[in-house]
Amino acid sequence: MQNKIKYRAFVLLTAAVAFSGCRKIFNLPTEKSYLSTQATYAQKDFSFILGRTYVYNGVFNSDNSTFPIDFTITNPRFGDGRDASDMLKKIPTLVWTQEYTGKETSLAQIAAKRKLENHSPLEIRGNGDVMWWNNVRSKIRGGTFDAATIDTVVYPQQKRYFDVKLTNSGGSRTIKDLTVTTQVDQPYSPVDDYNIYTGQPNTGTPNSHQIQHIFAQLFNIDGETTGTNIDPHAASSLVYVYIRKFSDDSTGHRLRFKFLNKDSLEINPKRFSATKWLEQVHGFTADGAPGPDFTDTYVEYNVAYPIPLAKIPTKYTSGGVANINGGGSAHVEFSYSRVAQGGIRKTGVILQDFNIYEPGDWEIVFHFKTENPKFDND
Amino acid sequence: MRKQIIWPSIFFCVLFLCQNLMAQVKKITVKGIILDAATKEPLTGATIGTPGKGLTQADVDGKYSVIVDDGATLVFTNVGYVSQTVKLRPGQVALNINLTASANEINGVVVRGYVKRNRDEQTGSSYIITGKEVQDNPVGNVEQLLQGKVAGLNIQNNTGAPGMRGSVNIRGLSTIAITGTGDNAYLQPTSPLYIIDGIPLTADQASQYGFDQQGSGVSPLSLIPQEDIASMEILKDATATALYGSRGAYGVILITTVRGKSKIPRVMYTANFYVSAVPKLRSLYGGTNERNFKINQIQTYGINNDKYLLSNTPALSDSLNAYYNNSTDWQGIYYSDKFNTTHNVEMDGGDEKFNYKANLKYFSQSGLIANTGFENYSLDMNMQFKPSPKLSFFGSIRSSLGKVQAGSGTGVLQTIVNNSAGKSSLLPGPSFLLATSDVLSSLDIRNNAGPKEIDANINASYELLKGLVLGTTTNYTYRTDNTDSFLPAAANGQTTLMNNDYSYYSELYNRNNISYTKPIGNHNLFFSVFNEIYIKNNQENYTRIFGSPNDTYEGPYGYNGALSTGGGVLDNFLNLRTASFAGAFTYDYKKKYVVDFTYRVDGSSVNGQNNLYTKNPSVGFKWNLTNEDWISNRTKGWLDQADLRLTAGQNIYPVGELKDIYGKYNSNGFYDNQSRVSVDFDEIPNPNLKSKSVIQYNLGFDVSLFHEAVNVTFDTYYKKVDNELFKIFLDNTLGFNYYNSNGVALSDYGYELTLTLHPLSKTSKLRWDINLNGALNYDVLLKLPSQYNGQTYSDQDVTSPELTKQYVVYRVGRNSLSNWLFINQGVYASTANVPVDPVTGLRLRSVVSGTNSGTALNPLYSYQGGDAILQDANHDYVIDARDRQVSGNSQPLLTGGFSNTLGYKAFSLNIYCSYTAVRSVINASLAQRLLLLSDPFGSNSVPTASDLRIWKGTGDATAKFANVYDYAHEQYMSNFRASQTLFQENGSYFKINQVTLSYNVPKNFTKRIGLNSVRTYFSASNLAIFTPYSGPNVENVNALGKDVDGAYPNPRTYTLGFNVQF
Secondary structure, three states, X not given: OHHHHHHXXXXXXXXXXXXXXXXXXXOOOOOOOOOOOOOEEOOOEEEEEOOOOEEEOOOEEXXXXXXXXXXXXXXXXXXXXXXXXXXXXXXXXXXXXXXXXXXXXXXXXXXXXXXXXXXXXXXXXXXXXXXXXXXXXXXXXXXXXXXXXXXXXXXXXXXXXXXXXXXXXXXXXXXXXXXXXXXXOOOEEOOOOEOOOXXXXXXXXXXXXXXXXXXXXXXXXXXXXXXXXXXXXXXXHOEEEEEEEOOXXXXXXXXXXXXXXXXXXXXXXXXXXXXXXXXXXXXXXXXXXXXXXXOOOEEEEEOOXXXXXXXXXXXXXXXXXXXXXXXXXXXXXXXXEEEOHHHOEEEEXXXXXXXXXXXXXXXXXXXXXXXXXXXXXX | OHHHHHHHHHHHHHHHHHXXXXXXXXXXXXXXEEEEOOOOOEOXXXXXXXXXXXXXXXXXXXXXXXXXXXXXXXXXXXXXXXOEXXXXXXXXXXXXXXXXXXXXXXXXXEEEOOEEEEXXXXXXXXXXXXXXXXXXXXXXXXXXXXXXXOOOEEEEOOOOOOOXXXXXXXXXXXXXXXXXXXXXXXXXXXXXXXXXXXXXXXXXXXXXXXXXXXXXXXXXXXXXXXXXXXXXXXXXXXXXHHHHHHHHHHOEEEEEEOOOOOOOOEEEEEEEEEEEEOOOOOOEEOXXXXXXXHHHHHHHHOOXXXXXXXXXXXXXXXXXXXXXXXXXXXXXXXXOOEEEEEEEEEEEEEOXXXXXXXXXXXXXXXXXXXXXXXXXXEEEEEEEEEEEOOEEEXXXXXXXXXXXXXXXXXXXXXXXXXXXXXXXXXXXXOOOOOOOHHHHHHHHOEEEEEEEEEEEEEEEEEEEEOOEEEEEEEEEEEEEEEEEEEEOHHHOOOOOEEXXXXXXXXXXXXXXXXXXXXXXXXXXXXXXXXEEEEEEEEEEEEEEEEOOOOOOOOOOOOOOHHHEEEEEEOOOOEEEXXXXXXXXXXXXXXXXXXXXXXXXXXXXXXXXXXXXXXXXXXXXXXXXXHHOHHHHHHHOOOEEEEEEEEXXXXXXXXXXXXXXXXXXXXXXXXXXXXXXXXXXXXXXXXXXXXXXXXXXXXXXXXXXXXXXXXXXXXXXXXXXXXXXXXXXXXXXXXXXXXXXXXXXXXXXXXXXXXXXXXXXXXXXXXXXXXXXXXXXXXXXXXXXXXXXXXXXXXXXXXXXXXXXXXXXXXXXXXXXXXXXXXXXXEEOOOHHHOOEOOXXXXXXXXXXXXXXXXXXXXXXXXXXXXXXXXXXXXXXXXXXXXXXXXXXXXXXXXXXXXXXXXXXXXEEEEEEEEEEEXXXXXOHHHHHHHHHOOOOXXXXXXXXXXXXXXXOOOOOOOOOEOOOOOHXXXXXXXXXXXXXXXXXXXXXXXXXXXXXEXXXXXXXXXXXXXXXXXXXXXXXXXXXXXXXXXXXXXXXXXXXXXXXXXXXXXXXXXXXXXEEEO
């Protein structure tokens, strides 16, 4: 009997030896993802102009926490406690599915590279970047979103607050009181003639009645009467640029260029005969071929908005393809050439960098306000 | 050591028993010779006796003569051999005996806590290797021969640099401390404590591993002649190492040197002649092939004005230019096979009253790399004197001189050579006027470096009463190590450069002990107390001076202080005192149940003032199953021996430095004739600093079956390493930058199995011994300082990564050392496969330098077809530092070895292999090799890449490597960053360490030429490695598992050796 007990003890001990390597016996900690206690937002106040897409890059300092981290926006509110969940409402939004190259040969090709997805205006993506989508418009621009900034001073009750909850398998943390300040849309750029708080024509200061203008850039264009270079800023030879909608069609997709003389009569765009029309705007004729449709009063491209479509350097953006940091704004250049005084050949150029953020039928008008350009040879 | 107890006991036995002989009546004289059954060597000192009595011993030729009763039974015993009992036939007067070596690891005598004990009374886990196993293969460092021989002892011979050491770990990882950055990053070595004839040896400083820029990098272990080693014992668990506690936390290796044991003086001469062969080097394009390759590459992939630049690159465009019209084999210039010799003479003699030994060794090894090598001269002597049975003295002197040449590298890294060997084959070969400075610096640097060590040791013991022994040991070691290197002006921008490094190390060690053994009936008691004191000093000075008069005069040093660019006393300054008090108590009942208790109090001057003393207890229990009658009765015939061991205990290792405890003061020159000394605000002192502690639990058993045909030893353990030193960075609002804490803990647990087999019967003419061992070890990081919340990195600078750097992640709950890597998922078949950011419409980008860099918006950094697919872990369509993930384990899970010895008559063949499995190695060498394919304008050679599956063109979805040929694009993408899973490979391997064929020249022949015995052997080491790894050498990677380009290759050596006894 005693031997039996001893044998049993032996068997038990053998079993203990065999299984003692198990992790459980040693009560070892289990592996989990790392969520640093120091992880935080380096920037907590964000400002967005409605109608544009923003990505605030690198604002989240993960302190080497393990990605993927799930970022959730919680507790959206205004500074006075009102609900601000309108910025979390999902809205169909155009997103890219393939890379835009600037070499697409039809609108359909461009359309095929984008699709509609539901996104809320404010989003945080996987790396903590704070993002704003171009899918809402302020009431001033015919939308429904309350931009609530009508002045340079922004009160807390006009700001939207939110908290961000970080979660990975290592735990979760909440970073509190990030703010969003939304400004009313600026549907185009440059906006010298546009009051960025009210959407009305810009008068410079609130009490002024002096309308501000965008001035074109001109080179080597002589005045019809003066015979000297037109300075677009000089009172005697003002050249204004108007960027404006010519129809109320919110689904419009046309972009026109017009040139007005000092009598506000259209100049035939074909007079800018040295213009490379195929390289001005990534647009197409009504039939779908690359390039514009010509009339005697304007040239018209069928385009996709926004312009430029993405911050990618193409031949349609300022600086062209070689400008590797470019792609931020579109660039047009209209030119003609003539024999000037003394028999020299002058190539006149009128050029403009611009952006258009809001879809619609837009026209960009170059208005020779006080002096007409000279097209004829001397 | 074993012999020390056996010999006196035999001596006493003989003395006592002789009295009884007087009473015998009919006597005969039996004569004969006792030989080793395997080697047929005479067994000097074998004991001849009757059962229970020793009568006499064999002389130097193994001959004996004994007077016994006619027809008596004789018992022949010798340490390390299976004893043999023979009944004499009536009238028989001649009897020759062959004794077989004992393979039983369980019996025998061992030393514990500096006191000799019987092995079956030991509760701890250990393993003995005989001196024979570390012969026959000349090595600069005997440690490398232990690879794969002991379960749980993980040795990686990760450098082939002569005189340098690999990495050694007993039972897994004991540290997570990483020093240095980039390719110079290394894991803090946790070398076991070596005890040579009872004297501890300090061999664990980083400077002794060749990691440092300064110092010769030679390990003191390299100064121990392998021929002088009688046995090595590896102590693994806490109870075995308990009494070596103050530095025994990483395990202990006891080395016993050869003792004189022959009345007739013996002279043993050993000579080795060996060839070190260069392993397979990188295969490269030469001459025209290289030129055509580069031109073709530029024509195909050039951007901007590359094609114009091509015509301005004469090396490529001007093929008729004599300067560039070459096909130089640069690797052949640096790497070549070398022939070396070693010689060892050992003289010994004496008996148990007085014996002596002197060992004289010359070792030389020229490195595979030009201008590198190691030479060692050593003279070791010892003598033992026993004027009376109660009193004994032992004294020894070890002295050695090492000389090392490291060329232009540090000990283990040869970066300059590596870069030079990768030079374009179009360039002309070296000559003093043509070559570039790095070539000259490698070939013409003049080095005079190496350690010189002298070590004196005296030991006395006196038996005051029966069983009560007093002992004292004093040892003084002094080692200087200096490096003088001189770089000629032509190799260093027209200015000579002299580096001078001098360090000294001294250690005074004293131990006094009292031990008492008392058997009371069936109960045996043993008590021992001792105290131990260390005084260690170390200081290293360094100067670097430019400009000597010319390349011939190497000096004068220091004649102009303005030409010195720094130096002074390096931060490895040491002034350490430790004092320990220890007690041990062992009790056993009929040797069935053994209980061990030890308790040790260690004080160290590098502990904080508030924690000066550490208390280290240990307890062990052993049950010798076969000593139980109820078991032995039932298992007779098949079970020879079995026991069960259970131990627990703690050991420590001091880790701090004086400045961690007391802070540092800087001298800031003079102001107003007053010297200014101020506090250094980098590190805040921590008065609570503790020694690192290792708590270990061990459960094991030993079984010997079928007349020792099968021997099994199994251990399972759990080891917790606590109080690991870790830097904690403070808030920048505080005055200080960081402090050193004890906030880290890790654990190792696993199994060890040793299997020794003798499949053939003892009477068989063919001898066959098999030894198999393996260890499975898991390590887990248990704790980090709380502010790290469970994860941190070896390098604080992690947000803007250097892509070649290895970032090690410490994550609680995971293996302690993991890599932080980009996850590679293949190669983009075409540009259309690259994901596009839905928000911005941009293709996936690569951001190399910093997360906020503008490169995220630069289209040149876009991925395209043929680029590596790296996982975008945070879904932001940018590949940057944040996408890296924790991956891999640089420490092997499985290590072990296999040894197979076959013997027939005078021939013996030994094949010995080792293996390491389940670990990850970062193949930075392959990454580097691929990058050489991506630099057509550079002056690098071009390796062949036909064996690599490189992307072939649009649509190639199965490629493994990105399109390396598109150099213009690669400069933006860094597709070949080493820190990605593509280069993290399986570092398992099986290696044939050594094959040795030996032959004992027949006695009758050797006698004729006047020699006692001649043994000759041929051995080949580092023969072959079988591995799935694609790099040059899977073992030649650093302890962090990075295959650093520029590591010193391991040679394959072929040795012809002779062993002659006069």
